[in-house]
Amino acid sequence: MxxxxxxxxxxxxxxxxxxxxxxxxxxxxxxxxxxxxxxxxxxxxxxxxxxxxxxxxxxxxxxxxxxxxxxxxxxxxxxxxxxxxxAALVPVMVALRQWALDAGLGKEGHPELADRRDRKPVARVSVHAHDGRKLEIEDLVWLGPDGMEVQMPTPPRVRQVAA
Missing domain, CATH: 1.10.10.10 (Winged helix-like DNA-binding domain superfamily/Winged helix DNA-binding domain)
Known part of the structure; x- marks a missing residue:
């Protein structure tokens, strides 16, 4: 603790x-x-x-x-x-928007965020390792200033069950 x-x-x-x-x-x-x-x-x-x-x-x-x-x-x-x-907040705002849409927030008819050149929807914002691998929450660890792992509880992954 x-x-x-x-x-x-x-x-x-x-x-x-x-x-x-x-x-x-x-x-x-x-x-x-x-x-x-x-x-x-x-x-x-x-x-x-x-x-x-x-x-x-x-x-x-x-x-x-x-x-x-x-x-x-x-x-x-x-x-x-x-x-x-x-401008460095763009990925933050895009991730927040994607999260909100996934959570069913917002209204119907919202515009889609797209790449100006190709006119295709932007990719999902995600966390990647130094070598490009996509990371999930279970793959993350906190390191202290000394490079040693800070012992934290592993976050549980709760799956919602459809009602």
Missing amino acids: QAFQASSDACPIPEAVAIIGERWTCLIIRASMLGLRHFEEFQACLGIARNILSDRLGRLVTAGILARTPDPEDGRKVIYGLTERG
Whole structure:
């Protein structure tokens, strides 16, 4: 249990969730990935209150996920664009979307995410070993800073039974 607690205390997931885990923040990131750039576009397309949008955009800029630059076509406007750090969230957002669809979330008629060149659906996001092998949860192990395995309980694989 001590090893589990120590690894939990050092885990970066809570910090990441604090930055991107709020509903409006995720929707703003998704909208940025889809090409929205201006405050007014985010506000109109998401239906988000102006004060909340302003707050979330500011947080995303501070976190280095979005960059705020003057619009060269209209000096009164600002462009919000994904930084490299923000673009690195694409696999996270795709995995979250795939998980949600698998869980039966969302509504009918949602668009399919596809490869622009081949116009084919994107592959499933999965975890791979250094040599390319697809890994399942049973194949994963936590290693400490010393390279030694951190003893954790093996997660059980629970299979749902159809009702």
